[in-house]
Amino acid sequence: MSISKYILTIVAIVSAFIFTSCEKEIDVDLKSSEPKLVIEGLIAADSLATVRLTMSKDFSGNNTFDPVLGAIVSVSDDKGNTETLKIDTSGIYKAINLRGVPGRTYNLKVNVDGQQYTASSTMSPHTVKIDSITMYYIPLFKYAFPMIHFQDPKGSKNYYRELLYINGKRKKMEEDATDTDDREGFYLSRIIPAYKENGSDEDPIKKGDTITVEHQLLDKGAYTFFETLGRIGNSQTNPTNNIVGGALGYFSAYTFDRKTVIADWPE
Template sequence: MKTFKKIILAIIVIAFTSCVDVVDVEVQDGPTRLVVEASLNWEKGTTGNEQTIRLSESSPFFSTGAITEVTGASVVVTNDTSGDEFVFADQGNGEYLSTTFEPVLGKSYSLRIEHDGEVYTAIETMTPVTDITDIFQKREEGFNDEELEVHIVFTDPEEEGNNYLFKFQREGDLLPGLEVGEDRFLNGNEIDWWYEIEEDEDENIEPFQPGDVLQIEMYGISRPYYDYIKILVEQLGGTSLFDSTPVAVKGNCINETNPENYAFGYFRLTQVVKASYTFVEE
């Protein structure tokens, strides 16, 4: 199990004191694409009726401007079995809201977006998640046996195909930690999944301390989404000066009008369980 300690989102500047010449490098911008944030997450114990889809436009890599929100689009999600349609109303700020969505586990749903004369579609299945049965802390299982780690316990169903996305967000931290679990390594077993934060003085990252509050989310995800998010987590968790340049990862949103002008992002339907844990003195 690998812990992704940080996400590096910085521009690295190298200054050579012996060099006084300025070299201008022209970086070509890629085409502007539609960015689809369509994560329909159904928290256990709720109706899941209120869901939001966000649309924006991609920006150049070195851009420091504000995100360009997309308004005026038509956004509809359809239950492929019943034919029920759920219209996501434009809120005028890039968000599209439905308060009548009806999530059904195991059912296929289709997304249809009409924007700027083009039609984008995607298909995904509402994927269930098991329950978290226990949460506790230890110092023995992590990479550093002197630091605290959190453990979440759950029992994976014997049926094949139960993949997971874990999100760990310590209160006060800017970015969460993300990890993924694959069914073939978990199937049918009681799982003790641990997570720690390793100290990094250069990045001002501290390990867990007594009193820290950690928000935990565990999602049941489809196999296609597992393959997609695993690549993103690996890219974000391993970026350095000498790594290969991360490549754009295509999601499941297809441009039916102009396939070359594909969208970024993913249409996913997941069930999620949430919990909070406060570290204590030992």
């Protein structure tokens, strides 16, 4: 992957601005005319495993997604620990005891009406810390984007994804996972694009806002899902996932770091 994936130029930002910003929260199911199970499985370092199950809808359907009830969902690790997840009042299947441990491989099993789906994801043994966050002012937009700075570890190819929170609320963004294909072991800077919402004239980031970035270190399977999700746009294909059995979605075991700054920049 080229260096432009790490340090965006103004040209790249202007080009990206022509695309609609949307929450890629498995709206890939719109590419499937026949309803399919959609799995969103997560286990972060020192966090409980969670799995969200919904059914895909045709493109012409409404944009509400009811949880799939009555599924048997379990997560196990390579140390012999396993737990059957329980559904909560929000429709999310959650573990009570099983937490993510760096370096372990996790296996997901989902059984819905006798059909089994499986996935595996390995959590990195380390966390890549955010060294700092600066605000990158863009005259075209008249506000600044957050830019994270971090040291990529030597000796392994790594895969990253970021989430952005503005005043505690997650910002809708285009998915943009990246790897260290030609930057392994480098000190890296990465802009987190924050575009205006559809139909809104309000700047998404203002001076004085509290900006939090979550910097995730993924395995290759989860990275491939998010990277292809970011590239497919409105094509009639679904992103490459790591789930066996025909479901859409992904399963990701990951480490992460978060850092918060107050937005400010010279103009």
